[in-house]
Amino acid sequence: MKKTIVSVLVAFSASAMAQTYDYDVTLKDYQGDAKSSVSYGGQIARHALHNSLKKIISDGDHVEMLKYLSSKEAGRAIIDPVSKDGFEIKQTSIDELSKGKDLLSSAYDGVITGWPGNPTAQELLQELVELASNSKKGYDPVNGYDYTQLVSKFTMGAVFYNKAVNHYLEEKLEAGQSPNDAPYVEGAYYTGTEHVWDEAFGYFGAPANGLELTPKEVVQITKQNPEYFTKADANGDGVVDLKSEMAFAHAYYAASIDASAGTNYFHTIMQAFIDGRQLIANAKGERLTSAQRGELKGYAATIATAWQQVIAEAAFKYAGSVYEDLEKIAVIEDAQGNVNNAFRSYVKHWGELKGFALSLEAAGRDLGNAQAGLDRLIGFSPVLFGGAQVVALDGKGDFIQANVGSMQEYKLNMIKVQNLLAQEFDLKAKLEDQTGGMSEVLNQINAAGQSAEND
Amino acid sequence: MFDHFVGWLGNELVAASSSLLDKSKRVSLWYLLSALLFAWGVLAIRYGHDGWSRLQPYLSWRVWWHRSARTDYLLWFANRLALAVLIPKTLTQAVWISWLYFYWQEAGIGDAQLGWPTSIVIVVFTLCYFFVDDFSRFFVHWCMHKSPWLWAFHQVHHSAKVLTPFTVFRTHPVEGLLFFLRSMTSQSLVISVFLVVFPNQVSLWQIYGVLVTTFLFNALGANLRHSGVALSYGQRIEKWFISPAQHQVHHSNLNQHYDRNFGVALAIWDRMFGSWEPGHDNQMIRFGTNQAIDNMGMLGQWCQPFKDIYELFQARLKRVRIWLVSLQKKTPHTMALWKAPQTGKSVLKQDK
Numbered sequence: 001m002k003k004t005i006v007s008v009l010v011a012f013s014a015s016a017m018a019q020t021y022d023y024d025v026t027l028k029d030y031q032g033d034a035k036s037s038v039s040y041g042g043q044i045a046r047h048a049l050h051n052s053l054k055k056i057i058s059d060g061d062h063v064e065m066l067k068y069l070s071s072k073e074a075g076r077a078i079i080d081p082v083s084k085d086g087f088e089i090k091q092t093s094i095d096e097l098s099k100g101k102d103l104l105s106s107a108y109d110g111v112i113t114g115w116p117g118n119p120t121a122q123e124l125l126q127e128l129v130e131l132a133s134n135s136k137k138g139y140d141p142v143n144g145y146d147y148t149q150l151v152s153k154f155t156m157g158a159v160f161y162n163k164a165v166n167h168y169l170e171e172k173l174e175a176g177q178s179p180n181d182a183p184y185v186e187g188a189y190y191t192g193t194e195h196v197w198d199e200a201f202g203y204f205g206a207p208a209n210g211l212e213l214t215p216k217e218v219v220q221i222t223k224q225n226p227e228y229f230t231k232a233d234a235n236g237d238g239v240v241d242l243k244s245e246m247a248f249a250h251a252y253y254a255a256s257i258d259a260s261a262g263t264n265y266f267h268t269i270m271q272a273f274i275d276g277r278q279l280i281a282n283a284k285g286e287r288l289t290s291a292q293r294g295e296l297k298g299y300a301a302t303i304a305t306a307w308q309q310v311i312a313e314a315a316f317k318y319a320g321s322v323y324e325d326l327e328k329i330a331v332i333e334d335a336q337g338n339v340n341n342a343f344r345s346y347v348k349h350w351g352e353l354k355g356f357a358l359s360l361e362a363a364g365r366d367l368g369n370a371q372a373g374l375d376r377l378i379g380f381s382p383v384l385f386g387g388a389q390v391v392a393l394d395g396k397g398d399f400i401q402a403n404v405g406s407m408q409e410y411k412l413n414m415i416k417v418q419n420l421l422a423q424e425f426d427l428k429a430k431l432e433d434q435t436g437g438m439s440e441v442l443n444q445i446n447a448a449g450q451s452a453e454n455d
Numbered sequence: 456m457f458d459h460f461v462g463w464l465g466n467e468l469v470a471a472s473s474s475l476l477d478k479s480k481r482v483s484l485w486y487l488l489s490a491l492l493f494a495w496g497v498l499a500i501r502y503g504h505d506g507w508s509r510l511q512p513y514l515s516w517r518v519w520w521h522r523s524a525r526t527d528y529l530l531w532f533a534n535r536l537a538l539a540v541l542i543p544k545t546l547t548q549a550v551w552i553s554w555l556y557f558y559w560q561e562a563g564i565g566d567a568q569l570g571w572p573t574s575i576v577i578v579v580f581t582l583c584y585f586f587v588d589d590f591s592r593f594f595v596h597w598c599m600h601k602s603p604w605l606w607a608f609h610q611v612h613h614s615a616k617v618l619t620p621f622t623v624f625r626t627h628p629v630e631g632l633l634f635f636l637r638s639m640t641s642q643s644l645v646i647s648v649f650l651v652v653f654p655n656q657v658s659l660w661q662i663y664g665v666l667v668t669t670f671l672f673n674a675l676g677a678n679l680r681h682s683g684v685a686l687s688y689g690q691r692i693e694k695w696f697i698s699p700a701q702h703q704v705h706h707s708n709l710n711q712h713y714d715r716n717f718g719v720a721l722a723i724w725d726r727m728f729g730s731w732e733p734g735h736d737n738q739m740i741r742f743g744t745n746q747a748i749d750n751m752g753m754l755g756q757w758c759q760p761f762k763d764i765y766e767l768f769q770a771r772l773k774r775v776r777i778w779l780v781s782l783q784k785k786t787p788h789t790m791a792l793w794k795a796p797q798t799g800k801s802v803l804k805q806d807k
């Protein structure tokens with residue numbers, strides 16, 4: 001009986017605690033009809049642009065790709081996600097989410113050292129899309145590139161992660177920036193601070209009721225599994241509203257990692273967004289005090305750290321997949337079989353690894369030695385048959401390959417990449433771990449040689 | 456530039472001082488206190504009220520502020536700064552372990568699939584880690600005494616005329632570098648093998664975040680090794696574990712005590728190498744090398760080894776020359792053909 005009462009109380013308190021990302025208007029002197037102050041349609045439009053861009057890369061139409069990367073034109077259809085049997089989507093065009101939005105202008109404008117030629121993230125996105133249009137359905141077997149994966153994974157970092165972590169949750173939270181006692185722009189129904197926080201949340205890509213969902217449910221919503229439609233359709237209107245009921249990008253990856261490893265990245269980030277937004281709502285349209293701003297920055301730091309970990313966890317997982325692919329290739333080669341499929345899988349996983357690794361350096365955060373380590377260990381391309389790897393660009397912008405060692409030796413680099421990621425970003429899930437749990441032991445051993453102790 | 460240097464200096468000094476509260480360091484206040492309590496308990500049982508008086512060397516400010524002890528403190532800080540520069544930054548344990556782990560797998564060693572519970576793997580791994588680490592310490596220490604080239608540096612540690620727990624830091628930076636390489640090599644070897652054979656089960660058995668064997672070693676009076684408190688475990692135990700009294704014998708300036716008791720925690724290595732010597736609560740030992748270095752300050756401790764290395768080199772060179780001369784006398788025809796390239800004169804004649 002006692003147990004029953006306790007479990008009912010726990011369930012009740014949990015449901016009472018769970019919050020949807022929806023807050024009333026607090027802007028003083030607001031005379032309009034809006035009830036909710038939450039608005040992040042522009043960010044969801046960019047998620048739809050990214051999803052759609054990923055779909056059309058394999059078509060090889062450069063003009064079409066640019067429509068979703070850098071154009072702001074009206075009338076663009078949403079190519080993904082679209083309605084399917086048992087999973088109806090409310091919106092069919094980008095304009096229904098927000099008008100005049102593009103991906104490229106929001107991308108990181110700093111240098112990316114992990115790609116030959118040291119381009120900015122904006123230049124690199126343009127370069128990758130152009131290369132994709134010249135490849136066969138986004139696949140370049142000569143240099144070992146899967147442009148669908150490279151463009152998709154890097155866009156998530158260079159646009160969503162960068163804008164949220166580097167811009168809204170950092171620069172825009174400073175005193176004097178987007179104050180809470182004034183509308184974000186003239187005529188807006190939300191305050192400056194409210195909108196800054198909402199835009200960061202929008203880039204994360206979680207459903208508004210994310211705290212009520214399990215990581216597995218979030219994953220299945222992104223996959224548009226009809227069995228989870230009722231979970232997705234939070235307001236029960238028979239359609240999934242992309243603005244508040246769909247999971248995109250890193251929110252999906254956070255939930256996916258949690259679902260596989262039992263970690264808590266998705267809810268950690270979600271809870272910090274909710275707590276931060278509640279703090280802003282509690283200010284009731286008044287300018288935040290320095291104490292409130294300090295607390296808000298604390299939530300922002302929690303989000304930034306966990307978000308970075310999610311990207312590093314994804315890179316860790318794909319480094320493990322690359323290692324496994326190389327083992328499979330060795331086995332097939334020994335048996336003198338056909339390695340085409342295994343090589344294709346290797347290139348795909350490498351593209352995912354590289355895309356996530358480049359994302360880590362696309363948000364203006366100082367990674368110290370880790371950045372150089374990741375760049376060198378992963379290289380500019382996977383190691384190809386014969387031990388060749390892309391090492392530079394020539395004067396015409398074509399890739400130059402050089403012999404760097406065998407494909408099998410490249411496995412050692414993947415072990416080092418996993419160790420580096422696990423230690424540098426304090427990873428918890430470590431999916432596809434090929435190190436046998438090395439980072440745990442390394443953490444236990446004190447750095448030798450700090451002091452010359454005799455016996 | 457200067458600001459950065461001062462900042463770095465400050466950080467290093469603070470980090471060194473933090474050892475006093477770090478439970479993984481032998482000189483932490485916890486272990487300094489636990490050593491005192493341990494010794495007091497044992498000596499009180501053996502000698503009653505007289506037991507306390509035997510602890511006086513551990514508590515005397517004359518010992519702690521002796522010139523030799525002050526040199527220990529200076530070396531502690533100075534070595535930390537020197538090693539921050541000397542220790543290679545890229546040759547990390549992670550790099551070594553990764554390479555060895557990969558190498559074993561490529562050599563065909565894989566998951567043993569013994570089905571052992573993780574707790575058993577942790578205990579076996581911890582014991583192996585301890586044994587290999589302890590033996591490697593013993594062996595490097597043994598080499599330090601047997602090779603005159605290495606002794607030139609190790610004599611710094613033995614030049615202490617009084618022993619305090621901080622004498623553990625009385626080391627030449629070159630020896631500190633060798634310790635770093637020893638620790639990296641031995642640990643990498645054990646860890647990499649276990650990771651391959653027992654993937655995802657390997658972990659060290661720790662207490663308060665410290666390796667269980669290190670914790671026990673330190674908690675049970677490791678600091679007494681470098682102190683004037685003669686505490687023997689009795690011969691039965693001393694055959695297995697090195698007592699403080701045994702290590703003090705190692706620091707003795709008497710000829711009959713030279714090259715005895717190289718071990719750190721275990722005494723079995725000394726028994727295997729024939730260097731085991733029992734200790735005694737009533738032993739009266741003077742510490743030092745009986746050489747000029749015993750009275751030198753920090754700079755002398757740093758420089759004297761290089762002077763000795765130079766003299767050793769000169770002496771060896773002389774021996775080679777004598778050997779060549781003797782060889783020339785035996786085979787004058789052959790040696791006459793050995794000409795110096797520029798002068799055309801015989802090198803041996805030049806030397807004369």
